[in-house]
Amino acid sequence: AQFRLGCCYYQGEGIETDFHEAVKWYRKAAEQGHAEAQYHLGMCYVEAKGVKYDTKESTKWFSKAAEQGNVYAQYKLGVCYEIGEGINQDAVEAVKLYRKAAEQGLAEAQYKLAICYEYGEGINQDAEEAAKLYRKAAEQGYADAQNDLGFCYDKGVGVRCDAEQGELWFWTAA
Numbered sequence: 001a002q003f004r005l006g007c008c009y010y011q012g013e014g015i016e017t018d019f020h021e022a023v024k025w026y027r028k029a030a031e032q033g034h035a036e037a038q039y040h041l042g043m044c045y046v047e048a049k050g051v052k053y054d055t056k057e058s059t060k061w062f063s064k065a066a067e068q069g070n071v072y073a074q075y076k077l078g079v080c081y082e083i084g085e086g087i088n089q090d091a092v093e094a095v096k097l098y099r100k101a102a103e104q105g106l107a108e109a110q111y112k113l114a115i116c117y118e119y120g121e122g123i124n125q126d127a128e129e130a131a132k133l134y135r136k137a138a139e140q141g142y143a144d145a146q147n148d149l150g151f152c153y154d155k156g157v158g159v160r161c162d163a164e165q166g167e168l169w170f171w172t173a174a
Contacts, residue, residue: 002029003037010040010049019050030061038065039073046076055086066097074101075109082112082121091122102133110137111145118148118157131158138169146173 006025009018023044029037042061045054059080065073078097081090095116101109114133117126131152137145146169152159154166 002026002032003034003040006037006040010044019044021050023050030064033064033068035065035068035070035073038062038068039070039076042073042076055080057086059086066100069100069104071101071104071106071109074098074104075106075112078109078112091116093122095122102136105140107137107140107142107145110134110140111142111148114145114148127152127158129158138172143173146170 002025006022006029007013008015009025010022011017023041026037026041026044030041038061042058042065044050045052045058045061051057059077062073062077062080066077074097077087078094078101079085080087081094081097083089095113098109098113098116102113110133114130114137115121116123117133118130119125131149134145134149134152138149150166150169150173151157152166153162153169155161159165
């Protein structure tokens with residue numbers, strides 16, 4: 001109930017939007033271990049809504065939610081590790097988190113993990129695995145993955161070169 005009340009204040013559902021009140025209710029639920037509230041509280045620190053921008057605080061809450069399997073927190077924490085925002089940069093840890101979220105079907109995480117495989121960031125380079133992951137995200141409608149899958153087909157990266165397939169994915173992305 002505390003989490004839902006925080007959402008109501010955040011989104012202005014049935015009540016006037018008030019980010020400070022949203023943070024107050026998210027925090028109450030987050031401190032009791034509610035994973036979604038922990039994720040949303042972390043996002044408030046990233047977006048500076050209701051609280052001051054603070055990447056260390058956001059990564060703290062993303063970590064708590066990610067440990068409980070929250071797919072969005074796993075993804076966001078992976079991004080934090082990838083770029084070193086609020087936490088020491090660690091490509092290997094970013095890959096682990098992207099993989100957890102990708103295995104749960106999150107297109108953004110599948111895309112990020114594909115990039116890691118394509119360029120060998122935090123994991124051994126594997127163009128075939130990159131293309132497979134681009135396809136998973138592309139088939140969910142993720143435009144960046146559609147574009148990159150088009151590139152894979154166009155240039156024969158991880159898949160057999162097929163200009164028609166490449167063009168199809170470029171058009172789908174567009």
